[in-house]
Amino acid sequence: MTTEQVATPRPLRKDAARNRELLIEAAREVFARRGLEASLDDVAHHAGLGVGTAYRHFANKYELxxxxxxxxxxxxxxxxxxxxxxxxxxxxxxxxxxxxxxxxxxxxxxxxxxxxxxxxxxxxxxxxxxxxxxxxxxxxxxxxxxxxxxxxxxxxxxxxxxxxxxxxxxxxxxxxxxxxxxxxxxxxxxxxxxxxxxxxxxxxxxxxxxxxHKHTLTRTTKDTSAGQDAPAKAATPAS
Amino acid sequence: MTTEQVATPRPLRKDAARNRELLIEAAREVFARRGLEASLDDVAHHAGLGVGTAYRHFANKYELxxxxxxxxxxxxxxxxxxxxxxxxxxxxxxxxxxxxxxxxxxxxxxxxxxxxxxxxxxxxxxxxxxxxxxxxxxxxxxxxxxxxxxxxxxxxxxxxxxxxxxxxxxxxxxxxxxxxxxxxxxxxxxxxxxxxxxxxxxxxxxxxxxxxHKHTLTRTTKDTSAGQDAPAKAATPAS
DNA sequence: TTGAAGCGGAGGCATGATCTCCGGAAAGCC
DNA sequence: GGCTTTCCGGAGATCATGCCTCCGCTTCAA
Known part of the structure; x- marks a missing residue:
């Protein structure tokens, strides 16, 4: 139905292609060792590249x-x-x-x-x-x-x-x-x-x-029950 | 050896004593449910008290x-x-x-x-x-x-x-x-x-x-190997 | 009644992650 | 070699969040 050529809009310059590979390789190592807590910045540095380069290739670490x-x-x-x-x-x-x-x-x-x-x-x-x-x-x-x-x-x-x-x-x-x-x-x-x-x-x-599953130390939803089940105003009643 | 009375410098005002208990009780519930990720702020709110009160009684959440x-x-x-x-x-x-x-x-x-x-x-x-x-x-x-x-x-x-x-x-x-x-x-x-x-x-x-033990999602030491094992400057050699 | 003790919570400080921006450096075409 | 296009680097803007302080006001208790 649609044209097949969508996959390659432009061939990517040589250094860009190489850096992309470096990033992927670095990501593999970094994520394997430190998990997804690592940032794209970390991955970039591990690859010996600048942060900007990483973000130009991948929108965020999850995409990568x-x-x-x-x-x-x-x-x-x-x-x-x-x-x-x-x-x-x-x-x-x-x-x-x-x-x-x-x-x-x-x-x-x-x-x-x-x-x-x-x-x-x-x-x-x-x-x-x-x-x-x-x-x-x-x-x-x-x-x-x-x-x-x-x-x-x-x-x-x-x-x-x-x-x-x-x-x-x-x-x-x-x-x-x-x-x-x-x-x-x-x-x-x-x-x-x-x-x-x-x-x-x-x-x-x-x-x-x-x-x-609340993973140990994962950010969770805020405590929404704040004060509702506790005595209103506690030891400081209004009058 | 030392005097025994050190434990009670002043008797603590009635409302203060009550609030302290409320805080401890709230902490028990909050920490049990959400773990130590919860902040003293959370505990205070759960107790129906202000943050300041919590910090007056306990230096930080770990003490509590x-x-x-x-x-x-x-x-x-x-x-x-x-x-x-x-x-x-x-x-x-x-x-x-x-x-x-x-x-x-x-x-x-x-x-x-x-x-x-x-x-x-x-x-x-x-x-x-x-x-x-x-x-x-x-x-x-x-x-x-x-x-x-x-x-x-x-x-x-x-x-x-x-x-x-x-x-x-x-x-x-x-x-x-x-x-x-x-x-x-x-x-x-x-x-x-x-x-x-x-x-x-x-x-x-x-x-x-x-x-x-690197707990899933716990903050860990920074990636110290940054760039050391990676090609220096990658695809952008100095000259 | 009045001073001391205590309260509340806005907001300052610190941390850290994410992502942008733009001057400058290759790459690639002629 | 010259010139345009693409890409690089990384400082720093932005945002999120947690920890804790500060101070005007309230309550206690002598």
């Missing part, structure tokens, strides 16, 4: 970051699909979790996106794409008797979240520590375990929880 | 918060000691974890203090007091054959951290969800599980990890 993440997220979705091809259902499930965590633990910015720290919508999109494959993986493992029947797909989401926490806590000095706790959790997913005292979240509940 | 927490932390230490009195070593261990998590999951500010979000020193103090009792609880359980031999006291620290994450994620709508995942983790602590692929952190390593 989401371009970067898109690709990685695709990787995760793919690994879910590939895990379905593994013969042993349990192995498949484990393979997926590990593959997905290898990527996540290496990239703090990605963890933040996946946990919906900055943009719940973005995260919701990702979950849309992942929920189906993950459910399948789980059900297949349950039908084969490898996973307890009362486990739920949202459990895998929480396990993922817990591993991210471990990665955050352990930091660069023990980058593989999460594997220890994943092993522990997976043993707890096997049949014959203690009955769960609490029901799993349903998928919509899970979605909600992630969206409203 | 740590006074508040002290008491709760004591509770946790006590519950560790009481857990040693439980006959069944496994039950004792579980009882301690649950008791400590009941307190923590109900109070986001406490979680932050215990995770060392704001003040690593404070956290270190708490860990000093907890490490001994927790180790004992664990070893006793291991000797009774209830817990796998290769589990470590630091594992309990990470399990605790993971449960806090669950609590953060689940929020107020599912305040007990952590029990589900604690059950899962505890099953994974039982003897006969899959071999761990990674060694546990040693206690000093654990301490370090907590102290340097």
């Amino acid at each position: 970051a989401s371009a970067l993440m898109e690709q990685t997220i695709e990787t995760i979705v793919n690994s879910a699909e590939q895990a379905m091809l593994v013969d042993d259902p349990w192995e498949g499930l484990v393979a997926f979790l590990e593959a997905s965590l290898v990527v996540q633990t290496a990239d703090r910015g990605l963890r933040e996106v996946l946990m919906g720290v900055h943009d719940p919508q973005k995260m919701a999109q990702v979950h849309d794409r992942l929920f189906g494959p993950i459910s399948e993986l789980l059900h297949r493992a349950q039908q084969s008797g490898a996973v307890r029947e009362d486990a739920d797909a949202t459990d895998l989401g929480f396990i993922n979240g817990m591993m991210c926490t471990v990665a955050d806590m352990a930091g660069d000095s023990s980058p593989d520590l999460w594997r220890r706790y994943l092993t522990m959790c997976l043993d707890g997913l096997r049949p014959g375990g203690t009955a769960f005292p609490t029901a799993a979240l349903s998928e919509p509940e899970f979605r909600d929880a992630m969206a409203n | 918060a740590s006074a508040l927490m002290e008491q709760t932390i004591e509770t946790i230490v006590n519950s560790a000691e009481q857990a040693m009195l439980v006959d069944d070593p496994w039950e004792g261990l579980v009882a301690f974890l649950e008791a400590s998590l009941v307190v923590q999951t109900a109070d986001r500010g406490l979680r932050e203090v215990l995770m060392g979000v704001h003040d690593p020193q404070k956290m270190a103090q708490v860990h000093d007091r907890l490490f001994g009792p927790i180790s004992e609880l664990l070893h006793r359980a291991q000797q009774s054959g209830a817990v796998r031999e290769d589990a470590d006291a630091t594992d309990l620290g990470f399990i605790n951290g993971m449960m806090c994450t669950v609590a953060d994620m689940a929020g107020d709508s599912s305040p007990d969800l952590w029990r589900r995942y604690l059950t899962m983790c505890l099953d994974g602590l039982r003897p006969g599980g899959t071999a761990f692929p990674t060694a546990a952190l040693s206690e000093p390593e654990f301490r370090d990890a907590m102290a340097n």
Whole structure:
């Protein structure tokens, strides 16, 4: 319908193209190490470029970051699909979790996106794409008797979240520590375990929880209950 | 040695005393719900008082918060000691974890203090007091054959951290969800599980990890590597 | 009744992130 | 080489936000 040439209005000058690549590379490193708390200014400096250059190429850090993440997220979705091809259902499930965590633990910015720290919508999109494959993986493992029947797909989401926490806590000095706790959790997913005292979240509940998730130290909505439930004027009544 | 009367220089006027109590009560609620991100201003408004009043009573929010927490932390230490009195070593261990998590999951500010979000020193103090009792609880359980031999006291620290994450994620709508995942983790602590692929952190390593723990979205040290590893001047060489 | 103690909250100070602007430096075409 | 276009750099404007002070007014209590 429309012309195809829209993608290349002008070829971009040589230095500009090079700097753009430098920026993307720098962003990858900076966001992976410090998360999206890093500013475009930081990225620019890390690339050895001026701030202006960065803002000329990308409107803001989220534009840059989401371009970067898109690709990685695709990787995760793919690994879910590939895990379905593994013969042993349990192995498949484990393979997926590990593959997905290898990527996540290496990239703090990605963890933040996946946990919906900055943009719940973005995260919701990702979950849309992942929920189906993950459910399948789980059900297949349950039908084969490898996973307890009362486990739920949202459990895998929480396990993922817990591993991210471990990665955050352990930091660069023990980058593989999460594997220890994943092993522990997976043993707890096997049949014959203690009955769960609490029901799993349903998928919509899970979605909600992630969206409203008050990340430690994230800016939250102001305290709107100010004074309403407190004695009006307290110890200084009007008369 | 010194006189005892230092504690009461002046009796504090009636309204002042009352407002002080109101502030403490408000702080308890506000910090529990929103964590230490809340400002003294927030606490004051929640108490129905002016900001000035708050600052007259407490130099800053940390002074107020740590006074508040002290008491709760004591509770946790006590519950560790009481857990040693439980006959069944496994039950004792579980009882301690649950008791400590009941307190923590109900109070986001406490979680932050215990995770060392704001003040690593404070956290270190708490860990000093907890490490001994927790180790004992664990070893006793291991000797009774209830817990796998290769589990470590630091594992309990990470399990605790993971449960806090669950609590953060689940929020107020599912305040007990952590029990589900604690059950899962505890099953994974039982003897006969899959071999761990990674060694546990040693206690000093654990301490370090907590102290340097880059909490999601916490302000961190600036990127000091700016430009050093990047091509100097990039696409704009000096001549 | 009257001075001391306490209150409220506007606003000053500090921090830090985001993004703009424009003089000057390449790039690329002739 | 000359000349236009594109791009660069980074100081600093703008905005957001949190912390805390200050001072005119209110309330307490002797």
